[in-house]
Amino acid sequence: MSHANSLRAPEEDDCWTSLRSGFFVPVDDVRDLLPPVSEKENDTVRVGQGGEGSSDGRATRPDLIHVSLVPRKGLLFRFTEVKYRRHLRTARSAATLQEIREQVESLRGRWEEWFAGADVCPSFRAVRRARLARVLRFYADKARRHANDEARTGLTSEAYDALITEIMRVIEKGGEYLFETIVQPDRGWVFCPEYSGSRPLEITPAGWAVRIFMFGPDSEFRRGTAQSIGDHRADREPVVFVEESASPSEDADTQPDAAASVVGECELAVRNTESVTPAADEDHGQIAASGSKSVSPSDAVPSVCLGTNLHSGAEVRWPLTVRGNPHLLVAGLPGMGKTTCLLSLCRQMLGLGIRPIVFSYHQDIDEKLQQMVGTVRFIDFDGLGFNPLQVLNRGSRMAHLDVAGAVRDIFVAIFPELGDIQGERVRRAIKDSFLELGWGESDAMNLAAPEFSRWVEILRSEPKPDRGLKTLLARLEELGDYGFFRTIEGRESLWESEEPVVIRIHSTQNDHLQKAFASLVFYGLYKDMFRRGVQDRITHALVLDEAHRAARLQLIPTMAKECRKYGISLVLASQEARDFHISLFSAIANYLVLRLTEADARAMAKNVATSDQERLLIDRIKQMERFRAFYCSEGQRKPAPVALLDLDL
Secondary structure (H helix, E strand, O other): OHHHHHHOOOOOOOOOOOOOOEEEEEHHHHHHHOOOOOHHHHHHHHHHOOOOOOOOOHHHOOOEEEEEEEOOOEEEEEEEEEEEOOOHHHHOOHHHHHHHHHHHHHHHHHHHHHHHOOOOOHHHHHHHHHHHHHHHHHHHHHHHHOOEOOOOEOOOHHHHHHHHHHHHHHHHHHHHOOOEOOOOOOEEEEEOOOOOOOOOEEOOOOOOOOEEEEEOOOOHHHHHHHHHHHHHHHOOOOEEEEOOOOOHHHOHHHOOOHHHOOOOOOOEEEEOOOOOOOOOEOOOEEOOOOOOOOOOHHHHOOEEEEEEEOOOOOEEEEEOOOOOOOOEEEEOOOOOOHHHHHHHHHHHHHHOOOEEEEEEOOHHHHHHHHHHHOOOEEEOOOOEOOOOOOOOOOOOOOHHHHHHHHHHHHHHHHOOOOOHHHHHHHHHHHHHHHHOOOOOOOOOOOOOOOOOOHHHHHHHOOOOOOHHHHHHHHHHHHHHHOOOOOEOOOOOOHHHOOOOEEEEHHHOOOHHHHHHHHHHHHHHHHHHHHHHOOOOOOOEEEEEOOHHHHOOOOHHHHHHHHHHHHOEEEEEEEOOHHHOOHHHHHHOOEEEEOOOOHHHHHHHHHHHOOHHHHHHHHHHHHOOOOOEEEEEOOOOOOOEEEEEOOOOO
16 A cells, blocks of 8 residues: 555655655565664664564664655665554554654664765775665666556656666765765655545654654545446456566566565465445445345335445445434534535435425525425424424323423523523413313313413513512513514424425524524424324434534434334434433434544444444544544444545535
């Protein structure tokens, strides 16, 4: 992967050393060419490394030498150590960074002293440099043979000619030749599969001469080869990457000495791709079968595409079925792609015959959804279109008390500064409005529900209101000024609309009215849901954008537990996952996690990952790129990294 990135790197890339203007020499293949390690340095390695790798000096040398030319100045050597670390915390650990530094600086110091040291006899330097030049010529020729001018990859003919000329000058000048040096030439590359950035991340400590970068599987070169790999997978064939071997005997004039004869051995990496089956991959989410004539999950079960898996390139799909858990929580900071994701979901749902009902807190989603689907039914606040005090279960003498308690909870969520005593006064006033009409004393089948404004009038009629009641009445008065307690009967149920519905909460700028409007409409949908009866498929999706604004509403976990059998999917998009009641996480089985703050990342990881994955997932969530996410679902062993679907596709 390091070679592939360097092969396509521009000349002045901060991380990668370009192979269009230079070539690699693998250090392990030219060990006899390396300067010897002093006894003092070898003893230090044995003590510090516990003896590991010190028998052949491996702990005192990096993996690669990049050879290039600085015009009109001379050859430039850049030493590079490549490491693999499975977890982010070890990839960035002080021990890993220090080990890279010691390996690179050890060879750098010995190399300069051996080939350019002023205290070395000029004739000795000339012999050493002639031997070095033979090896460099061999690798330059090999790099040129592997170049592809049409694909613009590998060592160019111009760079090759210039390098060969300069290598010949090394032999001609002998001990008088001067090698070029630059600031921070050396590199450390740490591959970590948990790092999801598309570009390497520099993790160099301040003041170090070695620049160290961390990179992951989502590298630039992968995007260029994904299609060809996908073609092999569709044909069920293994993907084979072979580097052609060039034996030193192929060119006697440039053959290194016998000690370097191991150079040119081919490296073969075979990746056997797994057959794609209709079942869900436990590591990569729901994967749609490619090129298969058998029934796939998207054919058997309605599902929408969230995006593509960053590791496999396969589609990651979210199933929408009453036989499973059809609810989804999307969590991410502003600007990370939540709105784009919701729009994509709504468009795909409409294609499946599922009508979304969206609670919108900003106009972006309104305008873009209308542009995508054409006709949208907008709901703005001009008074409630229903009476929240309507009782559906009239067979129970205590049904009106359930209504009173539910409305009480809504107003406590709207005004979190109200205490338990003030909340109880709301419930008691609503109960009294029912008792005035005979509820609780006789058969309720023919009784009328009280007007929604009646309980507010009861509170106002108290002769000597205390401070708590005055505070409560002040809050209610603010809503009354907007006509909040005025109900308009006769509107069509939102569940019966043939068009997608957008409830524009942002149509009013008053924060308390926004909360009250959203909460009561949500409560109305919940009550109306029972009139629909049990459904055999998902027919509607209740989408709450900026759901953290309604996080205190106790009805949300209740809706998540009950609405599936009535054919309703619940989609919550939020910036602040930690504010939701813990019972909500047990009712939702699908999570799409974008970048979050430390606290929210910890709350999400605690609910979607095992204890051994939790710390690692928190780190990855905090450094997630825009339009990237982790998808977690029931039956999935670990979160799948996803590139979210583009709206233009």
